[in-house]
Amino acid sequence: MAQKPSIPKGTRDFGQQETAERNYIFDTIRSVFKTYGFAQIETPSMENLSTLLGKYGEEGDKLLFRILNSGDAFASADFSKPLTPQVCEKGLRYDLTVPFARYVVQHQNDLVFPFKRFQIQPVWRADRPQKGRYREFYQCDVDAIGSNSLLCELELIQIIDKVFEKLGVNVLVKINNRKVLTGLAEICGFPDKVVDITVAIDKLDKIGLDAVKEEMLQKGLTPEAVALLEPVLLLEGDSAAKLARMREIMGASPTGLKGLDELEELFELIAAAGVRTKTEIDLSLARGLNYYTGAIFEVKALDFQIGSICGGGRYDNLTGIFGLPNMSGVGVSFGADRIYDVLKGLDKFPKDLRSSTTLLFANMGAAEAGYILPVAAALRSEGIAVEIYPDSVKLKKQFDYADRKAIPFLSICGETEMASGQINIKNLSTGLQQSFSKDDLPGILAFLK
């Protein structure tokens, strides 16, 4: 008996409609990246395990999909023989960041710095599949590496601004600075606890102020230190007000003050560049990753309940792990799956994505098909998507085909049309029907617009 086909848990088939919608997101993001001079690169799906292991923490190592070198190891189904590390040297990429770092170091002599690249490719994680969490999903990463300039941060915010303007989604860009977090750890007297403090602050939205304070105490902070940090968690007002209040608190930490300077300059640049999207300082924004050293970004959809749909920040030592130190860079990653959910939820996908075909010629027989072929070819050369129904079957079946595929125009050319050299086309939504000389390409094109 034939097997019932299925796909692995946590993976997805994308049908025609979803693929068109996903491509709309990718194309929009790509077109904006390009106007800022970012160039697309692609790296292999599989990386050496030595490249991947140890970069994502112990938990991450477990979530790597490892690949056997070839089917040989399993071909004989001899599962009694132990496998050696030599038969499993590769893994599927877990994100686009580590491959990017590897790429920059490996090709450093061929690259022009500052190097501005983007990458839109799938990544794989052996995560427990659940709603909204997949084992294969796309990331859209954009990074500029090799410059400390805050103009790089600005560009990313401008890109976020333009992408979501084009997609028709209202968003808020939250901005923080890791140096400010470091400064906070310093002024409260626990400079070595910046990670603990950061992790605790990160949970403010989820577990609330009291639980965050409790967690800080558990991590070894004194009640005095926690009291010193508390007003920072309760900051209010606009960015200027927050910055001013922070300057008072941060007096004793040069790093913290540097972070505040960076935030201030970035907000000035945002104003100068005419960024449309709302931006705000959010000191509770820390993100999980430890490698951010300056700006930290997170983008929230304003009219739809979902986690962050884009995020990133500045890092100073991403390429150090591969032997190229002191390469400062900044980047963000757009979450295609969540953006998809937002556009779907807010009904923001363009309507014309629905059908891939503009005009269907019904099939009335071999002679009629021969009559139609040159007209169809001419329309296709003009970029119009045209189908000829392949089989000369009942018209009912052919209408059904047009209907189910949401094809907006139908042409039925039979003996009459052939005899008079005409092409008859019907707009299926308005019911309007019109005849054209088969050579009247401009007329037909105008009708199909």
Added chain:
Amino acid sequence: MAQKPSIPKGTRDFGQQETAERNYIFDTIRSVFKTYGFAQIETPSMENLSTLLGKYGEEGDKLLFRILNSGDAFASADFSKPLTPQVCEKGLRYDLTVPFARYVVQHQNDLVFPFKRFQIQPVWRADRPQKGRYREFYQCDVDAIGSNSLLCELELIQIIDKVFEKLGVNVLVKINNRKVLTGLAEICGFPDKVVDITVAIDKLDKIGLDAVKEEMLQKGLTPEAVALLEPVLLLEGDSAAKLARMREIMGASPTGLKGLDELEELFELIAAAGVRTKTEIDLSLARGLNYYTGAIFEVKALDFQIGSICGGGRYDNLTGIFGLPNMSGVGVSFGADRIYDVLKGLDKFPKDLRSSTTLLFANMGAAEAGYILPVAAALRSEGIAVEIYPDSVKLKKQFDYADRKAIPFLSICGETEMASGQINIKNLSTGLQQSFSKDDLPGILAFLK
């Protein structure tokens, strides 16, 4: 010490230039597919091993990249424990054909038949890496399934015609029909040896007539049978002449005659549709795969020495393995890597793929950057790729950046330009320099064209 980064053998990084060139190929192919009403779908990179195994022969099974269920199995590096089949249930897809068959069967109730889909995705094979053979490479497959009509074959030839016209490559489309091959096996008295005969004929170009005859004898054909087949291998003249000669030989085989009818009708359709590309019957064309049942196609570049750059054919039972019999379909696959080599070898890539950026604003300091920002934003909104050099460093370094990135236009706006509200732009290839009011967007756009 930091590890020296590298990528797995047989895989590739694609830098900015190669990615742009590859996207040019994919975009060209995609745009043609769409004008014929084919819709894009995507399937997961990993399929269940039960879907993949046994579909590519014993050799193919060995070339499947198998994926361990999670890193857990290897995380503890306990290689003394034997692995069980339960920890390795998935493999990377080997081609786009089997996943397509699986997709059609799994989603048959949601699809509109005839189902016209295309798919442009990477596939993986644990092949021995060598020049021109990779372990990860893209396939571009287009198929129409659920119709017997030869209009489907015609459309694929029209698509081939248009794709290579757009890419500027002269090609020859070789056409055969599997029913004709079956007929040959029947008339020479060895109907059960059609595969052996097909495989032998397939080698004609490589090993020559005598070796093919020798191979047929070794496979059990009688000298009389081989003598009967010999004139078929030596057919000359145009398609009409070949068809006429074949009809004489094929008299006794209804299947063979049906194949000749199909060939004849297809050539009539090709003429009626005005296909520009040269098409010819090639009875030595058999291709490796056993599942073709009707038309077989192969495309050769005429001005560049390389294997086939596109090929395919009609199959009647692709979905049968997954429980959906009697689904006839026809498809071809474009070989992106070989097409890339052809375009590179013939210097056919458009020149404007080279740079991703049209205009670079030199960075003369913070105030000047602030002056430029709104102009840059306005140009980007018009779709122009604009960069502002992020750091205010020596102009020599900034010029170098423009030069190495082949950016065609450079703007240096200093105090003078700021004072007079001007934007100064230089065409770096002609040396022509011009000043514009900073609000004269149309003027600037015209200069950048």
